[in-house]
Amino acid sequence: xxxxxxxxxxxxxxxxxxxxxxxxxxxxxxxxxxxxxxxxxxxxxxxxxxxxxxxxxxxxxxxxxxxxxxxxxxxxxxxxxxxxxxxxxxxxxxxxxxxxxxxxxxxxxxxxxxxxxxxxxxxxxxxxxxxxxxxxxxxxxxxxxxxxxxxxxxxxxxxxxxxxxxxxxxxxxxxxxxxxxxxxxxxxxxxxxxxxxxxxxxxxxxxxxxxxxxxxxxxxxxxxxxxxxxxxxxxxxxxxxxxxxxxxxxxxxxxxxxxxxxxxxxxxxxx
Numbered sequence: 001x002x003x004x005x006x007x008x009x010x011x012x013x014x015x016x017x018x019x020x021x022x023x024x025x026x027x028x029x030x031x032x033x034x035x036x037x038x039x040x041x042x043x044x045x046x047x048x049x050x051x052x053x054x055x056x057x058x059x060x061x062x063x064x065x066x067x068x069x070x071x072x073x074x075x076x077x078x079x080x081x082x083x084x085x086x087x088x089x090x091x092x093x094x095x096x097x098x099x100x101x102x103x104x105x106x107x108x109x110x111x112x113x114x115x116x117x118x119x120x121x122x123x124x125x126x127x128x129x130x131x132x133x134x135x136x137x138x139x140x141x142x143x144x145x146x147x148x149x150x151x152x153x154x155x156x157x158x159x160x161x162x163x164x165x166x167x168x169x170x171x172x173x174x175x176x177x178x179x180x181x182x183x184x185x186x187x188x189x190x191x192x193x194x195x196x197x198x199x200x201x202x203x204x205x206x207x208x209x210x211x212x213x214x215x216x217x218x219x220x221x222x223x224x225x226x227x228x229x230x231x232x233x234x235x236x237x238x239x240x241x242x243x244x245x246x247x248x249x250x251x252x253x254x255x256x257x258x259x260x261x262x263x264x265x266x267x268x269x270x271x
Contacts, residue, residue, distance in 0.1 A: 036116060043116035044105065049084035070186055070232050078180040088112055090174040099147070100170045117172065118165030125159065125202050134209065137199055141213045143169050144195060145220035148188045153179035157191035158198035185225035192217060192226070193233055193263060200262030201255070207265025214270040227271070234267035 034047045059076050066074040085107060091114075094101045106113040121140065125133050144157060154161070155176035163170045179187035196210050203209040218227065241264035244257050 045102070045114040045116055047112045047114065049110055049112055066182060069236055070229055072183050072186050075181045078177050082177045084109070086177060087174045100168050102170060102172050117163040117170035119163060120160055121162040121164055122159035122198070124164060133202060137213060138216060140169065141216050142220060144191065145217050148191070149221050151184065153184060153187035154191050155179060155187065157195040160198065185223060186229045189226050189229035189233060192230060196266050197259040197263045200259050207262055207269055210262065210266035211269035214266055230267065231271050234271055237264045237267060
């Protein structure tokens with residue numbers, strides 16, 4: 001999201017949807033990108049809506065990976081039937097349950113207008129000293145364990161999809177229907193892996209801090225099925241790290257390569 005919102009002419013109230021839509025539709029740059037706009041001095045997020053676009057080949061590959069690696073079935077129909085309004089429906093459902101997620105102000109066939117819930121946690125963490133950074137990561141770990149403990153999954157649990165406003169953690173970006181397509185414990189294991197991998201650049205290089213966060217999560221949410229899927233994932237990630245270490249191009253140590261190695265160390269130490 002842009003650091004500085006772009007101002008547009010807006011109606012007196014978000015309830016005046018037709019006027020708001022005219023302003024948004026006139027803002028050509030919104031055709032493709034998520035934008036932060038100012039409405040009566042308040043920031044809102046405008047997100048273009050897109051239908052699911054996974055190819056048959058990609059879906060087949062996902063199905064085979066689930067079966068071979070995790071011994072789990074993949075409901076390909078759940079992926080194919082994801083509508084552009086899927087995310088808005090999930091956000092509304094989570095808000096009804098009391099979870100702090102962004103409010104959907106307006107939804108059309110092309111756009112979703114949502115509450116701006118503060119800066120990205122990832123950005124905030126990068127600016128923190130080590131001690132408060134670790135404290136916030138521990139809080140995020142506890143929040144994920146609580147979220148999972150009520151039978152929920154995120155589908156995009158990376159730090160970039162968390163925000164902080166008025167000392168409240170908000171979850172954003174619920175586009176992926178992974179929890180509708182695979183067993184819930186596997187979706188939750190994916191959440192844990194995505195979270196830890198995204199935090200790896202902010203933690204010590206030996207994986208110890210990340211392993212401690214994973215242990216903290218498992219202590220708060222000791223579900224054997226999630227642990228079993230994480231153990232299977234550990235073998236896959238360890239194999240990928242081993243292969244990358246022997247690949248000539250891996251010497252460049254891209255962010256993705258570093259995260260694979262870091263996640264491998266975390267899982268190996270904690271499981």
